[in-house]
Amino acid sequence: MAEQEKIVYIVTHGAEDPERASCPFVLANAAQAMDVEAVIALQGTSVLLAKKGFLEHVPAVGLPPLKSLVENYVSQGGKILVCVPCIRERKIEESDLIEGAVPTAAAALTQEILTATSTLVY
Numbered sequence: 001m002a003e004q005e006k007i008v009y010i011v012t013h014g015a016e017d018p019e020r021a022s023c024p025f026v027l028a029n030a031a032q033a034m035d036v037e038a039v040i041a042l043q044g045t046s047v048l049l050a051k052k053g054f055l056e057h058v059p060a061v062g063l064p065p066l067k068s069l070v071e072n073y074v075s076q077g078g079k080i081l082v083c084v085p086c087i088r089e090r091k092i093e094e095s096d097l098i099e100g101a102v103p104t105a106a107a108a109l110t111q112e113i114l115t116a117t118s119t120l121v122y
Contacts, residue, residue, distance in 0.1 A: 004036070004037050005036045005037065005117045006036065006038075006115060006117055007027075007028075007031050007038050007118045008041060008109075008112050008113050008116040008119040008120070009024035009027060009028055009038065009041070009121075009122065010041045010121045010122065011024050011040060011041065011043070011049070012045070012046055013122060014044075014045040014046045014048045014049050015045075015048065015054070015058045018058050018059055018060040018061075018066065019060050019063070020122050021046060021060070021066065022060035022063045022064075022069060023063075024040055024122045025040065025066065025070055025073055026063060026069060027120075028040055028073050028078060029069060029073055029076070032073065032076045032077075032078060036117075038073070038078055039078070039079050040073070041082075041083070041109050041112070042080060042082045042083060043083045047083055047086040047087050047092065048090065048092075049066070049070070050080060050092075050101040051092055051097065052096055052097065052098055055098070073100075074098075074099060078100065079100070079102060080098075080100050080101045081104035081108065081109055082102065082103050082104060083104065083109075084104065084105050087103060
């Protein structure tokens with residue numbers, strides 16, 4: 001039996017660029033619909049997207065609401081890996097994170113990338 005394909009989306013933009021913050025979640029939802037494993041990793045300012053209550057304030061004109069995209073992605077089993085040094089820098093506690101967000105260090109993300117079919121950076 002063939003292994004399932006996997007795509008890792010590394011997100012580096014947050015509310016300052018809602019379109020770039022939203023596109024990886026649009027793609028990840030599409031990948032899941034195609035039975036492709038999708039993993040999203042948040043780094044830099046994008047870690048704020050994983051903070052409870054933050055998504056309500058990130059509009060992306062012409063795209064579905066980011067909050068809905070994230071909720072759908074997580075409900076379908078998607079993983080949101082959140083950079084530990086990045087959340088520490090922004091004083092975000094693990095208890096402040098949305099459902100489905102997992103604090104992750106470099107080695108774990110590197111392992112995801114090594115086992116992925118493709119990796120995209122936004």
